[in-house]
Amino acid sequence: EDKVVQSPLSLVVHEGDTVTLNCSYEVTNFRSLLWYKQEKKAPTFLFMLTSSGIEKKSGRLSSILDKKELFSILNITATQTGDSAVYLCAVPMDSNYQLIWGAGTKLIIKP
Amino acid sequence: SQTIHQWPATLVQPVGSPLSLECTVEGTSNPNLYWYRQAAGRGLQLLFYSVGIGQISSEVPQNLSASRPQDRQFILSSKKLLLSDSGFYLCAWSVLWGPHEQYFGPGTRLTVT
Numbered sequence: 001e002d003k004v005v006q007s008p009l010s011l012v013v014h015e016g017d018t019v020t021l022n023c024s025y026e027v028t029n030f031r032s033l034l035w036y037k038q039e040k041k042a043p044t045f046l047f048m049l050t051s052s053g054i055e056k057k058s059g060r061l062s063s064i065l066d067k068k069e070l071f072s073i074l075n076i077t078a079t080q081t082g083d084s085a086v087y088l089c090a091v092p093m094d095s096n097y098q099l100i101w102g103a104g105t106k107l108i109i110k111p
Numbered sequence: 112s113q114t115i116h117q118w119p120a121t122l123v124q125p126v127g128s129p130l131s132l133e134c135t136v137e138g139t140s141n142p143n144l145y146w147y148r149q150a151a152g153r154g155l156q157l158l159f160y161s162v163g164i165g166q167i168s169s170e171v172p173q174n175l176s177a178s179r180p181q182d183r184q185f186i187l188s189s190k191k192l193l194l195s196d197s198g199f200y201l202c203a204w205s206v207l208w209g210p211h212e213q214y215f216g217p218g219t220r221l222t223v224t
Contacts, residue, residue, distance in 0.1 A: 034212055
């Protein structure tokens, strides 16, 4: 059965800390992995990682994909209170247009 | 650039009343369209998706239905709401053939009382 598992489910750190969020997956015919950030509204797209692009970086956020071990990590350096959100990971199913979503990691940054 | 609209932003409805949520996309043609529900503190649950006008796939049995009367319009409906229908409803779109990232509308918070 295709699945996406995120860990930890929640994380509390202090401003300035570096955090690492994990996403492991099992899916037939892997094509890509997506990261989203969700504050108290709709999810916003962060990164897409594919077989041909195993690392992405945008400012303080970066993500890598390990296709051999079937996981991805999202790193946030020098965290700020505005980074507080739920971070979601998703992988497309092989047979159709659906995404398999992880349960998310709730990140709280304390000032 | 592409834009996705959803309305209303919030809605309070009594049990047994009908529901109609609308989603429209601008700036793209032939998008895949999706309806999700997110219960408080929970993950995203796919309700319906559509790859074209009049083509609707349902992922979970429920008292909700969806329709796509136009290429960039997606409607979520119910004839009689249940308390369990409360949640955050999100519409999303993706490119028909291509990368899989989905882009979400602002969402509708529905409270059934």
